[in-house]
Amino acid sequence: MVSKLQEKIVPNTMAAPEPDLTADELVARAVALRGALLEGQAAAEERGTYSPEMHAAFEKAGFYRTLQPRRYGGYEFGVPTFARMVMEVARGCPGSAWCLALSSGHSLNVAQLFGERAQEQAFGPDGHFAAAARAIPSGTATHADGGWRLQGTWDYCSGVPYSTHVMVGVRIVGEDGPPQVAVALVPRDQWTMLDNWGGYIGMRASGSNSVVMDGAWIPEHLLVREDFFAPDLSQGTEGARLHGNPMYAGGTLGFFQTEISSIIVGLGYAALDEYEKIISARKAFGPNAVLQSQHPDYQRPYGIALGKLEAARHAVLGAAQEYMDLARLCMEGERTYLRSDDMRLQAGMQQAAQLSFEAVDMLYRAAATSASAKNGTRMQRYFRDISMARTNPGLQFELKAADLARQLFSERTQSPAGQSA
Incomplete structure (x- = not known):
């Protein structure tokens, strides 16, 4: 069935760099970069993000354009393709994948929430776009000079080192009534990235620096009066009307969790790869010892971890x-x-991420101290990255469980049968 919105798609105004690129080719490019990402892990941690050379490789591969509208030079491949690409990048370097996913992915949110004028400005003139996002309204927006004056500090803006914009939650002040929440899209020349990402146990390459705005100004069309976590979908979205693609008609939490859980699943596979490398080079204890990879005591953790990761991958x-x-x-x-x-x-x-946590923990223990706990080993880095990820609010499934049940029960008393699972 073709919707009326789809019939009204406006022809492209900006061609993608490779109009014939396929989703599978995009994912294959992520696989091809695995060796370079593995080699650059330590330097990325020290730097706090991936290198300018890796940024150029990501840009050339088309990763930043995965979800971007075709109308504005993107590939518009879809959320499953984005998840596959992010998993493969994370299999090479989880921290770099966190930085990439949480800057490249938000082209979907711009296309979803903002109007045509804002999108033309954001994605133009050459189609390259990347935006860190911080949905918590940590600053204010005040009407000024025909636009908005922004003030505040937003922490944990993952992906900001290479971002052309940031998307931030704000509280509108200076109007009658209580402050309203809104989302502001702010070009790079209107904010400052602080050199304050460091001192954490893991995900050190994620580029999760803070952003400061002190009197920043944006035009009226770069702010939308929406709750970033729960936009109003009852009347459709700007993206659905402009692009005719349902990818831009959905909510926020489902997509945000795709970003994070894809990284965590890729991290799990990275740990599995490293474990296989370790046990393929060491012998088990005892007389007539065989390689650990040929011994059931080391094969068993591999098989269990792989099963957990396969379940997690399919779930995401x-x-x-x-x-x-x-x-x-x-x-x-x-x-x-x-x-x-x-x-x-x-x-x-969230449960998919939990399966990956369990897999990495098992592999970390099975690989033993010299391969897992020593500074500089990849297995230690993956364990540290998992430890850091576990503290992310988006992965606290216990805190969200009652909210989910309460929301479902409330909807079932108000909506026709069949609307909820």
């Missing part, structure tokens, strides 16, 4: 596809994209 990719399907049904008027839809997708992908 399945949720990414369901995000697209639910948004399509919403755009076509078949059903409403519910708040509980977003929360269910988030909950499932």
Whole structure:
């Protein structure tokens, strides 16, 4: 079924660098960069982000344009393709994947929430776009000079070292009534990145620096009066109307969790690769010892971890596809994209991350002290990265569980049957 919105797609105004690039080719490029990413892990940690050379490689590969609208020079491949690409980058360097995913992915949110004028400005003139995002409204927006004056400090802006913009939650002040929340899209010349990313146990290459705005100014069209965590989808979205693609008609939590859980699943596979390398080079204890890779005591953790990671990978990719399907049904008027839809997708992908946590923990222990706990080893780095990721608010499934149940029960008393799972 073709929706009326899809029939109204406006022809492209900016061609992508490689118009014939396929989703599988994009993912294959991420696989091809694995060796360079592995080699650069230590330097990326020391630097706090990936190198300018790796940034250029990501740009050339088309990673920043994965979700960007075709109308503005992107490939518009879809959320499952984005998840696959991020997993493969994370398999080479989890911290670098965190930095890349949380800057390249937010082209979806810009295309979803902002109007045509804002998108033309953000994605132009050459189509290269990257934006760190911090949804918590840590600053203020005040009407001034026909636009908005912004003030505040936003921490943990992952991906900001190579960002052309930032997307931040703000509180609108100076108007009647209590402050409203909104989302501001702010070009790089209007903010300062602080040199304050360091001193953490892991994800040191994630580029999660803070951003400061002191009297920054943006035009009216670069701010939307929406709750970044829960935009109003009842009347459709700007992205659905402009691009005719359901990818831009969904909620926020389901997509944000795709970013994070894809990284964590890729991290798990990176640890599995490293474990295989370790046990393929060492012998088990005892007379007539064989390689550990030939001994059941070392094969068993590998097999269990692989099973957990396969389940996690399928869970994330399945949720990414369901995000697209639910948004399509919403755009076509078949059903409403519910708040509980977003929360269910988030909950499932949180559990996928939990499976990866369990796999890495098992492999870390099985590889033993000299290969796992020593400074400079990759297994230690993966364990540190997992330890850091566990503290992310988006991975605290216990804190979200009651909210999910409460939302579902509330909707079921108000909506027709079949709207919720």
